[in-house]
Amino acid sequence: MGNIIKVGIADMNICHSPDKITTVGLGSCVGVVIYDGITDIAGMVHIMLPDSTKINNNSNKLKFADTGIDALLESLLKSGICESALKSKIAGGAQMFSYLLKSSIGNVGENNVIAVKNKLADLKIPIIAEDVGKNFGRTIIFDPQTYELEVSCVGKERYII
């Protein structure tokens, strides 16, 4: 049995099987997993906001979809992931409250998902599976051996995407 590597909010990490990688309590945040289906390497980033260019306070690259995914990819390539076979799975981007904090940037969850998809499309990394939107939080665990992403939510059976 390997360890379970944690990824905090606005944080990223890389894992090698038999370790797994997890992030807990994704609300409107999005968890992005990048792997290659060949090596035993996978990486995960937990992004909070869609776009680093729209906000002055953008020193933490891992907060944002655009810069966070770039940082994860850079780190994965250094670890020897197979660049030509990159794939991704994503989860999160919920709208936790229906009317509270309707912010200047609208539905943060939805915007995060759009930004993540755009970024992955730019990088030509296909999304193999996704579980996004709706109105509940998610905890995810990725196994780089089976490429399964396990999603758990409150009051629901765990499922695999």
Added chain:
Amino acid sequence: MDNKTSNLSKVVENTLAELGNIGAGNAATSLSVLLRSKISMNIPVVKMCDFDDIEELVGSSDSIVVGVFSTINGGFEAVIAFLLTIGDAEKLVGMVLGEGAEWNSEIGISAISEIANILIGSYVASLETFTNTKIRYSLPEVCVDMAGAILSVPYIEYSQIGDRSLLISSELFVGDYKIDGHLLLISYSNSYDILLEKLGIGGLDG
């Protein structure tokens, strides 16, 4: 990160603790009348914190909580949140609606929401007196989910402006039922400067 937001001077910290004390104290009194039960509270915790600190208050980020949130605006903006564990939500609903009442039924959630409304209303009323400002607050919204998922909502909103939030946290204990509820006020850098100004302690936080 600038120094100003990483630490609070003793004067500022004490004033904000007193603000939390009076706010939560008023809220506790209202709750005590409603429930006909003794309510006690601790001394509020005041700190500039990042997300991990907020999460720690309620255990781990995957612990399931009932959260009732309201946004307030009186020149400064903040979120007031009332957080309960599922077990405590059950006890509280039992107290109000009678034993065996289901906390997660429509009427149970409505009772929790109403209790939170009273708590938040009293908190806001004392904030108004303290700051001599008219404060508007939104209708509270209930959310039951993982603590991390819920608490990240105000954090994300405020993280567009700064990395750290001001947190004033009070704990209420309801009589013999040992119900432990967290009443939080979360604000962020720009707004919290305005709040300090209104309290007459602006500029003392260097």
